[in-house]
Amino acid sequence: MQRAVVLGGSFAGLLAARVLSDFADEVVIVEPDALDTGSTGPGAPHRQQLHALLAMGHFQLERWFPGIIAELAEQGARVGRGQAVQFYVDGRLRPAIDELEMLGASRPFIESAVRRRTQRLPNVRFAAGRGQGLLVRGGRVRGVRYVPDGQETATDLDADLVADAMGRSSRLSTWLEQEGWPVPPLERMRVDLGYATASFDRGAELPETVIAHSAPGPESSYQPTICEPGALAAVEGGRWSVVLAGYADYRPSRDPQEFLVRMRRCVAPLREVAEHCALQSEVVPFHFRESQRRRFGGMSRFPGGLVVLGDAMASVNPVYGQGLTLAALQASALASHLRSGAAPHDPARGYFRRAAAFVDAAWDVSATADLAQPHVTGPYPPGYPVLRWIGDRIVWASLRDAEVNRAFMDVVQMRKPPRALTRPRVLLQAARALITR
Ligand SMILES: Cc1cc2nc3c(=O)[nH]c(=O)nc-3n(C[C@H](O)[C@H](O)[C@H](O)COP(=O)(O)OP(=O)(O)OC[C@H]3O[C@@H](n4cnc5c(N)ncnc54)[C@H](O)[C@@H]3O)c2cc1C
Known part of the structure; x- marks a missing residue:
C-alpha cells in the first residue's frame, strides 16, 4: 500500500496506525482534538474516567x-x-x-505514551482535522474527505485503505448510506x-x-x-x-x-x-446509556479498502474494562488479515470475521452480566436462564477454588473466550468446589 488513512487518533486509531505502518509506505492519522497539548480531548470525554487495561x-x-x-x-x-x-x-x-x-x-498517561511511540514511527504522520466523508469509486473506498484545522473547506486525501477509529459516534454508517451502500445493522443494549x-x-x-x-x-x-x-x-x-x-x-x-x-x-x-x-x-461523572455494536460481518455488500476498529465497531458496558483491550485485539486482527495476503482494495471480510470473534466474546461477557440487572430488559440470548444459573455457580466456585478462579479470570482478562468456562474440566472442578465447601 502507498497510503493508509486512519480517522481518529485515540487508542484504536493509534494502534491501527502502528499495525498499518508495517504494510503501507505512509500512514496518515486524521484527528480533530489537539491531544498533544495534554488536553483530554472533547472528542472522547470518557478519557478522564479511570481505565483498567486488562x-x-x-x-x-x-x-x-x-x-x-x-x-x-x-x-x-x-x-x-x-x-x-x-x-x-x-x-x-x-x-x-x-x-x-x-x-x-x-x-491519558497510557495513551500519550502510545501517541509518542506512534509519532516516532518514520512513516506515520498526524493531520489535524475532522473527517467528513469517504471517497468511493468502483466498489471501493479510495480515500477520505476531511477539513483541516483552521480551514473552512474540505480536502481530499487518497488512500489504499481507510480505517474508521472515530469512536462510538462514528458517522461511517451515514457516509456509507450517502454513497449508496447498505448500513451495518446496529445492536443496542x-x-x-x-x-x-x-x-x-x-x-x-x-x-x-x-x-x-x-x-x-x-x-x-x-x-x-x-x-x-x-x-x-x-x-x-x-x-x-x-x-x-x-x-x-x-x-x-x-x-x-x-x-x-x-x-x-x-x-x-x-x-x-x-x-x-x-x-x-x-x-467527574459520566453517563453511559447503552452498549452497542455494529455488525459488519454479515453484510452482503461492503466496499473494499475500508476497516473499522475500536468503539466505532463495538462499545460495551465499561464496568468490565474491555474497550482498550478490544481495540488492541482488533488491531492485531487487522495485522493477521493483511499478513494473510488479503488485498487491501477488496472488502475486508477476513478482518471483520476475526474482529467479530473478539467483539462477540466481549459482548457475551458484558451482556450476560448486564442482564442480571432488573432495569436491563434485553435482548436476551437463547438459553439465558440456564447461562445465568451456570454463570452464578461458576462465580461462587471461583471465589473458593484457585483453579476455577484462574479459568474465570482468564475470561475476565480477555485471555480466553467465554466458552473456556464451559470446558468439562472447569465445570467439574466448579462442581467439586461447590460440593466440598
Ligand atoms: C466511562 C467509561 C469508562 C471506561 N473504562 C474503561 C476501562 O476501564 N478499560 C477499558 O479498556 N475501556 C474502558 N472504556 C472504554 C474505552 O474508553 C473505549 O473503548 C476506548 O476509548 C475506545 O477507543 P477508540 O479509539 O475506539 O475511541 P475514542 O477513544 O472514543 O476516540 C475516538 C476518536 O475519534 C476522534 N474523532 C471523532 N470524530 C472524528 C472525525 N470525524 N474525524 C477524525 N477523528 C474523529 C475523536 O476526537 C477521538 O479522539 C471506558 C469507557 C467509558 C465511557
Missing part, C-alpha cells in the same frame, strides 16, 4: 510497542502483580493469581450506567496495593447491597484514581461528600483511601 490489553500493548510498560513504570505508573491486584466480589477477595500483571496508570472518577493524594497507606476492584455478585443478586461497586488504582503522580459506578437511579453524582460516603461503604482499600487521603480533584 491483562490481554497489557500483552497486546507490549507486543506492538515493546518496552512500553517499563517506560510507563519509569515515568511513574505502577505495575501490580499477584496480591497487588485485588478483585472483590460481594466484598469477598478472590484468590490472588501470581502471574497476573496490571498497570496502575491513568488513561440499554444499561443506563453512571460512573464517577476522582483523584486522591497517595501516601504510605496500602503500599502493597496497585489495583483494587469491587463488584457485586450472586450473593447480592448483583445489587450494591453488600458492597459499593468501584475500583481504585495507584497511578502516576503519586495519586490514587478512584471510580464508583451505579445503575439507573443509583448513578453517582458529582457531589464529593456523596462520593466519600459511598467509598466508605466499599471494600477495605477504598475505605482506607476515603479515611486517610485528601481528595485532590473534582468528582
Whole structure:
C-alpha cells in the first residue's frame, strides 16, 4: 500500500496506525482534538474516567510497542502483580493469581505514551482535522474527505485503505448510506450506567496495593447491597484514581461528600483511601446509556479498502474494562488479515470475521452480566436462564477454588473466550468446589 488513512487518533486509531505502518509506505492519522497539548480531548470525554487495561490489553500493548510498560513504570505508573491486584466480589477477595500483571496508570498517561511511540514511527504522520466523508469509486473506498484545522473547506486525501477509529459516534454508517451502500445493522443494549472518577493524594497507606476492584455478585443478586461497586488504582503522580459506578437511579453524582460516603461503604482499600487521603480533584461523572455494536460481518455488500476498529465497531458496558483491550485485539486482527495476503482494495471480510470473534466474546461477557440487572430488559440470548444459573455457580466456585478462579479470570482478562468456562474440566472442578465447601 502507498497510503493508509486512519480517522481518529485515540487508542484504536493509534494502534491501527502502528499495525498499518508495517504494510503501507505512509500512514496518515486524521484527528480533530489537539491531544498533544495534554488536553483530554472533547472528542472522547470518557478519557478522564479511570481505565483498567486488562491483562490481554497489557500483552497486546507490549507486543506492538515493546518496552512500553517499563517506560510507563519509569515515568511513574505502577505495575501490580499477584496480591497487588485485588478483585472483590460481594466484598469477598478472590484468590490472588501470581502471574497476573496490571498497570496502575491513568488513561491519558497510557495513551500519550502510545501517541509518542506512534509519532516516532518514520512513516506515520498526524493531520489535524475532522473527517467528513469517504471517497468511493468502483466498489471501493479510495480515500477520505476531511477539513483541516483552521480551514473552512474540505480536502481530499487518497488512500489504499481507510480505517474508521472515530469512536462510538462514528458517522461511517451515514457516509456509507450517502454513497449508496447498505448500513451495518446496529445492536443496542440499554444499561443506563453512571460512573464517577476522582483523584486522591497517595501516601504510605496500602503500599502493597496497585489495583483494587469491587463488584457485586450472586450473593447480592448483583445489587450494591453488600458492597459499593468501584475500583481504585495507584497511578502516576503519586495519586490514587478512584471510580464508583451505579445503575439507573443509583448513578453517582458529582457531589464529593456523596462520593466519600459511598467509598466508605466499599471494600477495605477504598475505605482506607476515603479515611486517610485528601481528595485532590473534582468528582467527574459520566453517563453511559447503552452498549452497542455494529455488525459488519454479515453484510452482503461492503466496499473494499475500508476497516473499522475500536468503539466505532463495538462499545460495551465499561464496568468490565474491555474497550482498550478490544481495540488492541482488533488491531492485531487487522495485522493477521493483511499478513494473510488479503488485498487491501477488496472488502475486508477476513478482518471483520476475526474482529467479530473478539467483539462477540466481549459482548457475551458484558451482556450476560448486564442482564442480571432488573432495569436491563434485553435482548436476551437463547438459553439465558440456564447461562445465568451456570454463570452464578461458576462465580461462587471461583471465589473458593484457585483453579476455577484462574479459568474465570482468564475470561475476565480477555485471555480466553467465554466458552473456556464451559470446558468439562472447569465445570467439574466448579462442581467439586461447590460440593466440598
Ligand atoms: C466511562 C467509561 C469508562 C471506561 N473504562 C474503561 C476501562 O476501564 N478499560 C477499558 O479498556 N475501556 C474502558 N472504556 C472504554 C474505552 O474508553 C473505549 O473503548 C476506548 O476509548 C475506545 O477507543 P477508540 O479509539 O475506539 O475511541 P475514542 O477513544 O472514543 O476516540 C475516538 C476518536 O475519534 C476522534 N474523532 C471523532 N470524530 C472524528 C472525525 N470525524 N474525524 C477524525 N477523528 C474523529 C475523536 O476526537 C477521538 O479522539 C471506558 C469507557 C467509558 C465511557
